[in-house]
Amino acid sequence: MGKGADTRERILEIAEASVLAKGFGATSIDEIIAEAGITKSGFFYHFRDKNELARDMLRRYVAEDNRILDEIFARAADLSDDPLQAFLIGLKLFAETLADLPNGHPGCIIASVCYQERLFDREVVEINRQAVEGLNDRFRRYLEAVASVYAPREPVDLDALAEMVTCIIDGGIIMAKVMKDPQRLPNQLLAFRSFVKLLFSEPATAALHVPARAAIAAE
Structure with a gap:
């Protein structure tokens, strides 16, 4: 360099x-x-200006987040061929990574842009939107792999379930700072892990395995 x-x-x-x-x-x-x-x-x-700084800072932050998540869930996939077990391992490794940060997670650039959206130009806002969608899509793919083998006990919208991770991360960061307890975020991730484990506990069969959205629409 x-x-x-x-x-x-x-x-x-x-x-x-x-x-x-x-x-x-x-x-x-x-x-x-x-x-x-x-x-x-x-x-x-x-x-050129503060918005260009924001664009590059946001891209840098997202790239680093993706690198960390790629490494964690690739390691989880190496440890188990079963999609549910691999996802549960990945969530546990992710929570452990966050718990190992000495002062907790420092914060979220994506959330910061959301909170102060009016300060940014359209390109920054669009990059931020794509970052959120990218994180949701990542966890949606993991959950789709799980749902292809394990039928949920209750009809569930996989998009909403995937978005829970994003909400947990941002909400957990805020709660950890407010309560001055760095363990709040990893604990919330582990609670989500337990929920997923309970939700997808039965192997899918031809009769049971119905796409989540179709199951919801049928109710």
């Missing part, structure tokens, strides 16, 4: 830490410049 790339990465690191600590609106370009030890012209060499 060259000097210019190092500087750009440093700016993104500083900006991310500041946004997670106090939000995007309270993060100023001047404080980022001071922390990075660069000139204002040096900052604008890398980023």
